[in-house]
Amino acid sequence: MEKSFANLLRHSRLASYDRTLEQVYTSPKRYRKIGDWGLKRNLPTVIRTKNVTIGALDTAEHQTPWESGDGKVLFIKRWKENFPNSKKPSPRPEEIHHNAATMTPAQFQRLLKRSEKYKAKEFQEKLKNKELIPEQVFDYLQVNFATDTSETTGNNVAGGVVGPTYSDHQVGWDYPVQGRILNMDRMGHSVGIGGVVATLNKRSALGLRNSGDRRVQTFFVRKAELDEQGKPKVEVTLQSKGATSSIPLLNNYDSFDSFDHHNFNNKHANMTADEMMHPNRHRRHSQHHNNSQGGSTEDDNVTPNPEHTELMARIAGLLDNSKDTK
Structure with a gap:
């Protein structure tokens, strides 16, 4: 009996307690009612949380300091729900550094x-x-x-912290999540997603008309991981990779006809550098050539330039963003 008790104590959570790690402990409901958490002494029975973190097993005042661990448990649940492709743990090195x-x-x-x-x-x-x-x-x-x-990585120092997702299931990137824009910073915009502050780069925010809108909207995850210090690093974008440019939609621009776009690209596919730099001269030359052959210039005047409209929409979005920052 003594040997079995010593073996149980040696492999128990109490014996493996490490104050440098904020481990989360839980206890069955019937034991929580009497304050039994498997520690040196019982905790108060008025504790309503299901998870606790222990600051020390004993102190000079004969107390066991504790804090609620629900926040850490909920963070892992939110992270696994919103970012299932977080960085997976790397194997422990065979040699100790x-x-x-x-x-x-x-x-x-x-x-x-x-x-x-x-x-x-x-x-x-x-x-x-x-x-x-x-x-x-x-x-x-x-x-x-x-x-x-x-x-550094190794046994004596804190190595790279990995994400709390350990499943081999891959859902791929560019999946939608719900969040809201918090404020602007030097990298772009800060986006709140389930208690995690993500980054919306300036390039991904082109066409955003109202950066002060705090309503919940859909973002698409580009990357999610925890860095070496355990800080979340998440990058999102306004639109998925497979979708078309969102700038015409945000600016209420009706997309041009696909047939006209095809004709426009074919007509201007072989433009020279001089024709690109002097479009008016090229247009007058084309009109003169059509008139000399008895042709009409209606098609050239009616067909819009989609690239010009998109560029103007981008410029308008950048101007709106600059006004918001001022």
């Missing part, structure tokens, strides 16, 4: 003793065989001196 810049003096001394005991002889042999040079000693020992923990 050590960051000497973040070690305590005692940890550094243990690293030196372990390296001297297990790797010094092998390193000297590689030097004699000219497989390594003395300057590669830190690479051989997997030791670095990075002061920024986001640049």
